Amino acid sequence: MYRLEVRYSGVPAVKGISFTVGRGETVGLIGPNGAGKSSTLQALMGAVRCTGDVRLGGADITGLPPETVIRRGLALVPEGRHIFGDLSVRNNLRLGLVGRRDRAGSAEDLEAVLELFPVLREFADRAAGLLSGGQQQQLAIGRALLARPDVLMLDEPSLGLSPTAVDTVFEALEAVRAQGTAVLVVEQRAEFTIAFADRTYVLHDGEITLELTPEAADDEALLTKAYFGS
Numbered sequence: 286m287y288r289l290e291v292r293y294s295g296v297p298a299v300k301g302i303s304f305t306v307g308r309g310e311t312v313g314l315i316g317p318n319g320a321g322k323s324s325t326l327q328a329l330m331g332a333v334r335c336t337g338d339v340r341l342g343g344a345d346i347t348g349l350p351p352e353t354v355i356r357r358g359l360a361l362v363p364e365g366r367h368i369f370g371d372l373s374v375r376n377n378l379r380l381g382l383v384g385r386r387d388r389a390g391s392a393e394d395l396e397a398v399l400e401l402f403p404v405l406r407e408f409a410d411r412a413a414g415l416l417s418g419g420q421q422q423q424l425a426i427g428r429a430l431l432a433r434p435d436v437l438m439l440d441e442p443s444l445g446l447s448p449t450a451v452d453t454v455f456e457a458l459e460a461v462r463a464q465g466t467a468v469l470v471v472e473q474r475a476e477f478t479i480a481f482a483d484r485t486y487v488l489h490d491g492e493i494t495l496e497l498t499p500e501a502a503d504d505e506a507l508l509t510k511a512y513f514g515s
């Protein structure tokens with residue numbers, strides 16, 4: 286993406302940021318509350334208006350509606366997961382199939398997701414609302430994967446989860462990464478994200494102030510800069 290800008294009623298929330306997510310790469314986006322992280326993901330998804338140049342595999346997707354963006358290969362696991370609590374786990378997963386470019390291989394992909402997240406198989410016929418927070422996050426990731434994205438984006442997947450559940454979610458992301466899907470993950474947990482991602486961008490007040498590699502997770506001076514922006 287190049288010079289991405291988001292404004293709400295004229296007030297800039299994302300101020301012309303540029304970065305790339307390479308094929309199969311895991312990229313982190315961190316920063317304090319209100320930095321513009323969610324707005325960036327929403328803009329990439331076509332859910333909020335933006336200016337700039339958003340490209341996916343060379344094609345211009347700037348300003349396309351979300352349903353088109355999903356079919357082009359971008360999927361978002363939103364903050365708060367947006368699970369349908371009264372629907373079964375299996376039917377929640379099936380909703381992910383709606384975003385596919387083609388239906389071929391749907392059954393195999395559903396099976397692969399159940400393989401990746403055994404707990405979803407175990408509770409496939411249970412109402413999704415009865416799952417724990419960590420299990421619901423796995424469901425949200427599984428549902429997004431069923432759209433067969435080239436890039437999977439996640440907005441604060443660790444939010445509100447117990448430490449064990451966070452570990453489970455990031456193990457799942459590791460598996461997603463291992464199968465070659467690119468990941469763009471927005472997180473508040475800076476140190477953890479820096480260590481996990483191939484590259485992490487720090488966003489402050491709508492601007493990218495730092496780009497960090499995993500080694501920075503052990504560098505206190507850089508971490509301080511990442512947290513406080515100075």
Ligand SMILES: Nc1ncnc2c1ncn2[C@@H]1O[C@H](COP(=O)(O)OP(=O)(O)OP(=O)(O)O)[C@@H](O)[C@H]1O
Nearest residue numbers: 293294298316317318319320321322323324325473
């Ligand atoms: N729909 C909206 N209408 C008006 N202002 C908005 C809207 N959404 C976000 N903002 C503002 O844009 C700025 C960036 O918000 P955004 O949610 O993108 O930040 P964030 O980094 O994701 O923060 P958080 O970690 O709290 O989710 C904030 O000042 C926020 O108040």
